[in-house]
Amino acid sequence: MATVPGIVFVPSVQHTGTWFIIRFLQNFFPSVIEADKVWKHKTLPELPCILHSHFPIIHRPEIQIDMDWWSRRQMALKDRFLDLRTIELLVGMFKTIIPVRDPLAAILTRETREPQLRHFFIVDGFVELAQRFRHHPNVVFLPVDLPWDEQKRRKMLIKVLKHVGGHPNNEENKEIIDKWAIDWRPENKTPGNQLKEFYQQGDIDKILYYLGPKRAEVKYLSNMAAIIHPFLVDLGYTKGDINLW
Numbered sequence: 001m002a003t004v005p006g007i008v009f010v011p012s013v014q015h016t017g018t019w020f021i022i023r024f025l026q027n028f029f030p031s032v033i034e035a036d037k038v039w040k041h042k043t044l045p046e047l048p049c050i051l052h053s054h055f056p057i058i059h060r061p062e063i064q065i066d067m068d069w070w071s072r073r074q075m076a077l078k079d080r081f082l083d084l085r086t087i088e089l090l091v092g093m094f095k096t097i098i099p100v101r102d103p104l105a106a107i108l109t110r111e112t113r114e115p116q117l118r119h120f121f122i123v124d125g126f127v128e129l130a131q132r133f134r135h136h137p138n139v140v141f142l143p144v145d146l147p148w149d150e151q152k153r154r155k156m157l158i159k160v161l162k163h164v165g166g167h168p169n170n171e172e173n174k175e176i177i178d179k180w181a182i183d184w185r186p187e188n189k190t191p192g193n194q195l196k197e198f199y200q201q202g203d204i205d206k207i208l209y210y211l212g213p214k215r216a217e218v219k220y221l222s223n224m225a226a227i228i229h230p231f232l233v234d235l236g237y238t239k240g241d242i243n244l245w
Contacts, residue, residue: 004029007050008048010096012054017144021099021160024180025050031047057121098129098133099141100144102241108195112190112192112195123220126228129141146235147241153184154177195207218245
């Protein structure tokens, strides 16, 4: 294995291709450790390794939702992830790779997996990406769902590897990059995702119908478009790639 010394940090908004980039990086950083465990217990990880944390679930009091059992559960999930200040600190310490995906697609994936929960925090996560990390020198963003050809995928993976201190001209590394650029297969698939079909068809009416009261999440995403959209355009998304909101 062509390992790279040190630590790479992978903070991510949930359902944005986290395990795709982690699996790629494991070719060079074989160990994956949850960053909150290292931070809270003040232990040093075995190197080389990938530190990972999802962005936190942020409670927005201005967004009125019923505090029934599922929202109480969601509030309890907050403790599983690092807070944003700590994530920002770690980004300043380590080379960082952040996966990105159309935020609407991320919302629909979570709706399929967790239909009893709300998803506003996914939009909040994208707002933080745009406002805190968009121009950070330690960060490289990897859009996992852009319709790139093999050549563009290869260039992106080379950029990622260079950023974390790897050598893309190494023969073993070139083989790894070529394989991933050709395959580019999603990890952690969501079976039975009916909303994915509607999304691929661009059928926003059916999406909103099946979301029911959680169409509010799409409205919230639309309200944040002035912040999120320019960030996504900088990464290579076009209006056609994110035209549902």
